[in-house]
Amino acid sequence: MVSHIRLFFLILIVSFPLSEISAGGGWPQPKGRGFFKLSQWWLVADQHYTDRGLIDPNLTNGIFISSLYAEYGFTDRLTGVLYFPFLSRSYFNNTISGTTGEVLTPGEAINTIGDTDLSIKYGIFTKGPVVLSATLTLGLPVGEDSGGSDNQLQTGDGEFNQLLQLDAGTGFKVGNLSAYANIYAGYNNRSEGFSDEIRYGVEAGVNLFDDRITAIVRLFGVESTQNGSLDATTSTGTSIFANNAEHFTFAPEIAYNINDRWGVSAGAGFALSGRLIYAAPSYNFGVFFKL
Numbered sequence: 001m002v003s004h005i006r007l008f009f010l011i012l013i014v015s016f017p018l019s020e021i022s023a024g025g026g027w028p029q030p031k032g033r034g035f036f037k038l039s040q041w042w043l044v045a046d047q048h049y050t051d052r053g054l055i056d057p058n059l060t061n062g063i064f065i066s067s068l069y070a071e072y073g074f075t076d077r078l079t080g081v082l083y084f085p086f087l088s089r090s091y092f093n094n095t096i097s098g099t100t101g102e103v104l105t106p107g108e109a110i111n112t113i114g115d116t117d118l119s120i121k122y123g124i125f126t127k128g129p130v131v132l133s134a135t136l137t138l139g140l141p142v143g144e145d146s147g148g149s150d151n152q153l154q155t156g157d158g159e160f161n162q163l164l165q166l167d168a169g170t171g172f173k174v175g176n177l178s179a180y181a182n183i184y185a186g187y188n189n190r191s192e193g194f195s196d197e198i199r200y201g202v203e204a205g206v207n208l209f210d211d212r213i214t215a216i217v218r219l220f221g222v223e224s225t226q227n228g229s230l231d232a233t234t235s236t237g238t239s240i241f242a243n244n245a246e247h248f249t250f251a252p253e254i255a256y257n258i259n260d261r262w263g264v265s266a267g268a269g270f271a272l273s274g275r276l277i278y279a280a281p282s283y284n285f286g287v288f289f290k291l
Contacts, residue, residue, distance in 0.1 A: 025167045025169040025180070025182030025203065026130075026131040026133045026168050026169030026182055027123070027133070028076070028077055028078065028122070028123040028133055029072060029073030031073045031074065031075050031076050032291075033072075033073045033290075033291055034072040034073065034291035035069075035070070035071040035288065035289075035290055036068070036071075036288065036289045036290075036291070037068070037070075037265075037286050037289075038067070038068055038286060038287050038288075039067050039068075039286035040065070040066055040284065040285050040286070041065045041067065041282060041284040042063065042065070042283055042284075043062065043278060043282040043283075044061070044062040045060070045062070045278035045279065045280035046059070046060045046061075047279045047280065048276070048277065048279055049247075049273070049275055049277055049279050050276070051275055052275070053274065053275050055279045058278075059092055059093060059095060060092065061090075061091070061278070062090070062091050062092075063089065063090045064089040065085045065088045065089075066085065066086060066088075067084060067085040067114075068083075068084045068086060069081075069083050069084075076123070076126065077122055077123040077126060078120065078121070078122055078123075079120070079122075080118075080119070080120060080121075081117070081118070081119035081121060081137075082116075082117070082118060082119075083116065083117040083119075084113075084116050085113060085116065085143070085155070086113055087112075087113065088111070088112055088114035088143060088155035089109060090153045090154060090155050091107060091108065091109035091110075091153070092107055092108060092109075092152075092153070094106055094107045108148045108153060110144055110147035110153045110154075112143060112147070113142055113143060113155070114142075114143040114156055115141055115142060115157060116140045116142050117139055118137070119137040120135065120136050122134050122135075129170055130168055130169070130170045131169050131170070132166065132167070132168050133167050134166055134167075135165045135167065137162070137165070138160070138161075138162055139159075139160060139161035139162070139163065141156050141157065141159055141160055142156065143155035145157055145158030157194070159190055159194050160192075161189060161190045161191065161194075164187055165185070165187075166184060166185055167182055167184040168182065168183050168184070169181065169182035170182075177206050177207060178206070178207045179204065179205065179206040181202070181203065181204045182202070182203045183201070183203075184200065184201055186198075187199075192230075193230040194230060194243050195224045195225050195226055195227050195228030195243055196224075196225040196227055196228075197223065197224055198222070198225065199220070199223075200221055201218060201219060201221065202219050202220070203216065203217070203219075204217055205217075211257065212256060213254065213255065213256055214254070214257070215253075215254055216254070217251075218249075218250070219250055219251075220249055221247060221248040221249065222247055224243075224244040224245065224246050228243045230243035244275065244276060245275065245276040246276070246277075247273065247274035247275075248273045248274070249269050249270060250269070250270045250272055251267060251268065251269040253268075253284075254266055254267065255288075260290070261289055261290050261291075262287070263290075264285075264287050264288070265285070265287075266283075266284065266285045266286075268282065268283050268284070269282040269283075269284075
């Protein structure tokens with residue numbers, strides 16, 4: 001039972017980062033401009049959402065991801081995007097007997113790179129009250145999908161996926177404050193027997209204190225198309241992440257602009273509902289640079 005529980009899919013940060021603050025959304029980077037961010041993201045969970053959306057306990061599991069996120073404008077319409085988790089630590093705690101206090105199964109950990117995303121964003125409409133962009137993201141399976149003595153630790157899912165996404169954004173005023181809103185929807189085509197996914201979300205932010213602080217709120221979700229061939233909770237030959245994982249998440253974040261180029265950010269993510277994911281908050285902290 002414990003071994004099955006450890007197979008539940010960690011929140012989908014590996015294939016789509018939750019914590020990036022940039023022009024982002026429907027806005028491509030201008031030619032020669034860029035945004036770069038070093039982030040630390042982590043989640044520790046002792047409970048999970050079942051395949052029926054209920055919450056059950058599990059052995060404490062954790063994942064810590066140190067990553068680089070970068071955007072660079074090749075032209076005023078075309079932006080390259082990289083998400084590279086250069087160090088991912090995945091672990092589970094000891095299994096201890098409730099009667100004797102003995103360690104039944106020792107805990108383990110792995111430290112590797114994680115699955116990496118390469119994206120191209122194209123600005124379809126870049127002027128006017130509403131901007132629209134399309135992004136193609138390639139998910140590269142360079143992380144570990146079967147680590148540890150029993151192949152149940154992972155920093156990647158072992159499959160190559162392609163995500164096509166549309167973003168629409170607008171800027172506006174709230175009194176004397178500058179604000180923005182963005183909405184997106186995408187389809188993630190997955191391989192190796194994983195179900196495809198529909199992704200969607202909304203985001204809004206406002207600049208405060210002479211634009212020194214940006215407050216951001218996000219609501220986003222993932223829905224499985226249920227067209228995969230993998231079992232959700234047992235190991236396969238290519239991946240032991242859960243298939244058909246779903247969630248609806250609330251993620252607030254605060255960014256502080258130290259000056260025109262440098263800043264820091266901190267945020268959290270809370271799965272309001274889910275299936276086959278951990279039922280625990282995630283946290284992130286980052287330092288960013290604007291070129």
